[in-house]
Amino acid sequence: MRVMGLDLGDKTIGVAVSDEMKWTAQGIETIQRRKLESDLNRINELIKEYNVVKIVLGFPKNMNGTIGPRGEIVREFGQLLEQTYHIDVAYWDERLSTVAAERTLLEADVSRKKRKQVIDKLAAVIILQGYLDTQQGK
Template sequence: MISVLGLDVGRKRIGVAGCDRLGQLATGLRTIQRRSFAHDLEQLRQLCQERQVERLVVGLPYTLNGELGSQARQVQHLAERFGKALDLPVEYVDERLTSFQAEEILKQRGRSPRREKALVDQIAAALILQQWLDALKQPVQTTVATPRPTAAERD
């Protein structure tokens, strides 16, 4: 059993996603309109209590060349503050292109991403969390070196 929140942190909104208790499927829960750290924290605290959250998974907006830019550092700083205030561990997922993917999903549903930005943020948060959940399911790759026979063993 697992309870995790996925966060897509933006300047104006925070998309929030949760997962089922088995950790199989992420779904968008809500979008928090950012006002202040205290307001945003209180919204997250309520969700964490309702869902008995054990961890936060936050999307980091890496640059296209894979570096942490200023926006990613701002997100990381805020996420660390949330984690500390909520006494929860924070993990990060590369969120490049999740907003684009979320917009494409809405378009496929015949909806307008421009008019439903809050929903884009929720879907992006669900994509971030699903990426993390899927990574949990991947078996750890271990390489076992096969010893080479010595010259005496080959003869």
């Protein structure tokens, strides 16, 4: 049983899953958003394929800790996942996760074109790994 991490954006959804022991996060894909129904169907396929028991959604907060419009969108999406698939959803403060992903890719000298293709998936890995690290020993 695994945990899935999602980085929800307007145009894409970065997806990562944990290993079976829930120690490490691996990026698996970036979903190109089309319609809500197709987005949900793809997530459901991945839930089944990877035997996911929990989803961790990157939760964007303002730098002062308040919840803005983007956070509300993520919360609504998480509630929809819970209701539709009867799966536990946790929220993880994702402030600066995309910045960290960008920095990692720049340090690895990844081309701009390639960065654009993988940044959301890497952000999902950073979100999920942060969550997993806090769960060790629980």
